[in-house]
Amino acid sequence: MSEQKIANLLGLAKRAGGLITGNDACMQAIRSGSGKALLAIVAQDTGDNAMKKYHDKCNSFGVPLIKLFDKERLGRAVGKEHGAIVVITDKGFANRILQLSNEVDGSEAD
Numbered sequence: 001m002s003e004q005k006i007a008n009l010l011g012l013a014k015r016a017g018g019l020i021t022g023n024d025a026c027m028q029a030i031r032s033g034s035g036k037a038l039l040a041i042v043a044q045d046t047g048d049n050a051m052k053k054y055h056d057k058c059n060s061f062g063v064p065l066i067k068l069f070d071k072e073r074l075g076r077a078v079g080k081e082h083g084a085i086v087v088i089t090d091k092g093f094a095n096r097i098l099q100l101s102n103e104v105d106g107s108e109a110d
Contacts, residue, residue: 041086
């Protein structure tokens with residue numbers, strides 16, 4: 001299943017240093033505009049205000065955004081209790097996750 005593959009890739013990206021967690025760090029990477037943030041993944045159960053903020057920032061800085069998993073599942077994939085957003089900074093991981101996300105029902109790449 002592609003969703004499980006994405007979760008596995010997130011864990012690998014985290015261990016390889018190609019992933020940022022935490023709201024402030026993720027927003028800083030997106031806003032840097034340096035191309036560091038290659039893909040943002042936001043939990044589907046993130047609140048409307050936060051979702052709008054992530055969507056608008058990603059849109060402004062040209063960072064693809066995927067809505068996938070719930071907070072608990074997203075957090076578990078990267079070794080945390082929960083998480084609303086993660087940012088991929090590794091090109092290989094970002095490309096593969098984008099490719100797999102197209103196979104997962106319910107994901108939306110904006």
